[in-house]
Amino acid sequence: MKPYYDDGSIYKLRILSLGAGVQSSTILLMACKGELPKPDAAVFADTGWETNATYQHLEWLKIEAGKHGIPIIVVGLGNIREHNITGEMRGKANHGLSLPFFTDANSHGMLRRQCTYNFKIIPIKKQIRKMLGVKPRYVAPKDCVEQWIGISTDEARRIFANKRDRMSVMRFPLLEWKPMSRLDCMKWLHNNYNIIVPKSSCIGCPYHSQKEWRSLTKDEFKDACFFDEAIRRKGGVRGDLYLHRSCVPLSDVDLSTPEDRGQEVFDFMKDEKLNLFVNNISIHSQEVLPL
Numbered sequence: 001m002k003p004y005y006d007d008g009s010i011y012k013l014r015i016l017s018l019g020a021g022v023q024s025s026t027i028l029l030m031a032c033k034g035e036l037p038k039p040d041a042a043v044f045a046d047t048g049w050e051t052n053a054t055y056q057h058l059e060w061l062k063i064e065a066g067k068h069g070i071p072i073i074v075v076g077l078g079n080i081r082e083h084n085i086t087g088e089m090r091g092k093a094n095h096g097l098s099l100p101f102f103t104d105a106n107s108h109g110m111l112r113r114q115c116t117y118n119f120k121i122i123p124i125k126k127q128i129r130k131m132l133g134v135k136p137r138y139v140a141p142k143d144c145v146e147q148w149i150g151i152s153t154d155e156a157r158r159i160f161a162n163k164r165d166r167m168s169v170m171r172f173p174l175l176e177w178k179p180m181s182r183l184d185c186m187k188w189l190h191n192n193y194n195i196i197v198p199k200s201s202c203i204g205c206p207y208h209s210q211k212e213w214r215s216l217t218k219d220e221f222k223d224a225c226f227f228d229e230a231i232r233r234k235g236g237v238r239g240d241l242y243l244h245r246s247c248v249p250l251s252d253v254d255l256s257t258p259e260d261r262g263q264e265v266f267d268f269m270k271d272e273k274l275n276l277f278v279n280n281i282s283i284h285s286q287e288v289l290p291l
């Protein structure tokens with residue numbers, strides 16, 4: 001793949017940071033459909049612990065994007081799960097690879113999130129430097145890369161968390177060129193590809209909502225429970241660590257819905273599970289209703 005000179009003076013490579021979730025999948029597929037320019041590549045940073053649904057979706061994306069000449073490059077630091085439960089992590093509080101675990105020390109809180117930077121941002125940056133042909137320890141030209149990030153209008157404040165570096169200009173296609181909310185993206189994906197894209201995140205991400213914990217498969221949930229037990233006591237950190245915000249072992253957390261508990265739930269509340277009812281999409285019938 002050849003980088004290109006965008007305006008004759010600035011050396012640019014256009015890269016999509018692909019999380020394989022709703023927003024970045026929308027950007028990639030919009031580029032396939034010609035609704036956005038084509039990036040030179042989409043780079044997926046694999047933590048090694050995504051759900052099976054995300055890996056399946058990624059494989060499908062590779063085929064679909066490949067048909068339109070957009071390569072998907074998978075990079076990674078290794079397996080985030082293994083890093084956190086084997087000797088590499090345990091006993092070293094500031095190893096820099098930690099998830100934002102909940103701690104029951106003091107009045108409960110969260111450890112600093114280090115995983116995104118180390119498992120996602122850095123591997124993507126390294127890949128970009130490789131594609132540019134920048135040798136180790138050499139400085140890449142200023143603003144030589146246009147890096148696309150999938151942030152939708154409903155989460156626009158997240159752009160402040162994306163610190164730019166010297167070589168990259170951050171662009172947000174779903175804010176700048178095709179303003180779309182997450183729901184708009186879901187609707188677009190359904191209307192154009194008839195797919196419901198799974199949320200992408202690590203199986204044991206402490207940011208999971210109750211719904212996200214419930215959406216794991218039985219084996220994935222079992223794996224998360226095992227991991228939760230394994231990280232309970234980490235050297236150099238006060239208090240016990242947990243994946244669930246309640247600071248209760250994950251296997252003991254009550255994840256039942258009101259319906260499971262025998263409370264009356266109306267049909268529209270069931271549909272709300274996927275937030276698709278406002279989108280005129282029924283998850284029961286799997287039909288797109290006329291707008």
Ligand code: SF4
Nearest residue numbers: 099115116201202205
């Ligand atoms: S999904 Fe959660 S655990 Fe995985 S890298 Fe992101 S913040 Fe960390």
